[in-house]
Amino acid sequence: MAGANNAVLMRRELLTRLAKLYNQGELKLKIDRIPLELRPKDAEPSRCCVYKDRAMLRYKLMALLGFNIRDEQDELTPLSDYVDRAFARTEIEQEPLTVVDEVCNACVKTNYVVTSLCRGCLARACMTSCNKDAIRFENGQAHIDHSKCVNCGMCFKSCPFHAIVYIPVPCEEACPVGAISKREDGTEQIDYNKCIYCGRCIVSCPFGAVMEKSHIMDVFRAFSSGRKVVAMVAPAIAGQFKAPLSKILGAIRDLGFDDVIEVAKGADETTANEAREFMHKMAEGQKFMTTSCCPSYTTAVNKHLPELKPFVSDTGTPMYYTARLARAMYPDAVLVFVGPCLAKRYEAFVDPNTDLMLSFEEVGAMFVARGIDVAGVASTELDRSIDSTSRGYPVSAGVMTAVATKVGSAVEIRPMVINGINKQSLREMKMLPKTCTANMVEVMACEGGCVNGCNVIANPKIATRQVDEVVKQAE
Amino acid sequence: MGKKLTVKICTGTLCYVMGGADLQLLDEQLSPELLSRVDIMGSPCLDCCNHDDSAQAPFVKVGERVVSGATISKVIDAIKDELSKQ
Structure with missing residues (x-):
């Protein structure tokens, strides 16, 4: 779909390493080292630190081994155990997707944000146009109360300075049928009563958090x-x-x-x-x-x-x-x-x-x-x-x-x-x-x-x- | 104007899978001026990948210079740089 961005390339890198280790007969022995090799101590992390990066890579590998991330019982279970379980299973699962929670959770709950370009004008059309009373002014700048905002976009449309921006949730935006949405904790979940398996969520997530449960082990x-x-x-x-x-x-x-x-x-x-x-x-x-x-x-x-x-x-x-x-x-x-x-x-x-x-x-x-x-x-x-x-x-x-x-x-x-x-x-x-x-x-x-x-x-x-x-x- | 600068885009499988597939559209991204001064060709495996470090793929050869981790913009920079030396 889209060109090969770094999230896509990382998935391919993980797949290749997994397959290489399997070919060498060392998958069980060395799979837990893959996250460390890709993010050694002195590497520049893509998120907050190399440890977070390694955790994300670990969960991505779990998906590539064919598991639901939410099925994890114990965070200390090494990937080598999942290798055993993958070889022991005889059936694949019906629903092909899993959201890697550790990787997700980065997107906004409220799609509208007031930027520092707000001039605190007299008109305050953002405030008067908001039907939910979600906008208040502090130090001469508008703020959106996320507990009240319903993402209607009226403030965004009414601001004459374009000081309010729309921040999309890429997977939700890409899904043509509204099948992916946030849980209370902010992570995304897929409603299989609605999902049409088009794969747009996989392609659109800039963190690569939506993954297919691969059959490569099978x-x-x-x-x-x-x-x-x-x-x-x-x-x-x-x-x-x-x-x-x-x-x-x-x-x-x-x-x-x-x-x-x-x-x-x-x-x-x-x-x-x-x-x-x-x-x-x-x-x-x-x-x-x-x-x-x-x-x-x-x-x-x-x-x-x-x-x-x-x-x-x-x-x-x-x-x-x-x-x-x-x-x-x-x-x-x-x-x-x-x-x-x-x-x-x-x-x-x-x-x-x-x-x-x-x-x-x-x-x-x-x-x-x-x-x-x-x-x-x-x-x-x-x-x-x-x-x-x-x-x-x-x-x-x-x-x-x-x-x-x-x-x-x-x-x-x-x-x-x-x-x-x-x-x-x-x-x-x-x-x-x-x-x-x-x-x-x-x-x-x-x-x-x-x-x-x-x-x-x-x-x-x-x-x-x-x-x-x-x-x-x-x- | 001198000889055209040869740009070889590796189409070996490793490079192709690791992002090289997108480099195939390089000619569409070059200005007419640059395009007239280069010869772009796909190439069988350039044998740059045999160092067990696939993170460096994809590879492109601009003249004699090897561009690793190649992206369209990296290749364009290399082309401009090599042409300026001519």
Whole structure:
């Protein structure tokens, strides 16, 4: 999503160190040293002191080991104990996020603050406009009583000197559905009755306090279990490294997977079924149909847009069909989906055949830990039977293009593409059953498509170019 | 005007994962004047990372100078500096 800021890079550094120690067989022995190595005594702390920094890194590692930070019973439990517990667990959890309280708690409770630019004017419009009597004057300057303020913003609007500033809480601001909010103590909590797994909170938090509970330990466990382990790789991977797709897939195989299957294969089935369903529904007189492959969108429909439900395609996602195919080929294997976002992590839990999920970022860290340079590995053969349009799914309008190509001239398609879920597009979608003039609507939660998912590595612009190139080559 | 200054952005996997991916858009951030004086290219692993210290990635080579922990602004500064020596 956003460029790689220091919070993102720190997460990758931690992932890489964790994977490196695992590869060396020293994870249990040395994991508790990682925070000390990254913040030695003489280092410049990013928060108040190196000890606070180390505590934050410890909790971040706990999330990367796959644990809920709130489940901590004893603060003295070393990370090495969590390593044991991670290897002992046999199931992943449904809800994929955890807020690292130690890292959070830094944001304001009241969004409006009076700065020293306040002139203490005669008008005092801030005071007269406040309906909650929250503003008083001290030494000729306005002050906001945080116990009374309800964040209405009237004072902010009324100050002629712009002396009152708005300070956002980034995660709350970024969440399109109001699913993240403060507890009494100021830390953030996620309401899973509302969360649509878009991952904006992860990307927006400047401290990196919202984290995915990684499955990386569960994948390591699978590698040592004696069972076959199969990677199912989302087509957005084509844009993630500076190397041809055939090499990227080869590098993933080199991580220890017994087979690597392209999820574009399942997209073939999604396209065929969705095209058939579309023609059927139009013949039945249905007003329009929307796509169903973005799990963040379908979750948004289930939790927030019930009026849209009858219009969502019943067709399965590319992950669903790919995993069904993989399960038929490898009945006893551990099936690992490799994808770009939190929503797919959630879908991996819900999907009947998929067992685990690795993000692009996690795969990237595993490459680095193993010293794999993607451009230098042996290529694998790409599956030539896959339709070129299926490789175009991860870019906005890609699914529409695939379905429209399949439908051809059988039915006239009037397309509408909703490129990104945000507060405004949610309002528009709510109105679709009444206002929609298109008959086919594609919705992707991330602006630009899956290439802009919350845990991609490459800049989405570059990734889009590379995906387009792969589509062209496959034509 | 002399020979163009070569700017090699490492696209090795380590550099790419550790923030190098964003350097791919360097050309969009350069002024037309600077852009006309440099040759920007992606490069296979520059082999600067083999010191077991990934914190130093990503790497960019501006002429003969190695920029470590490279960001777009750091690279632009290095380009200006190298050009001023020409």
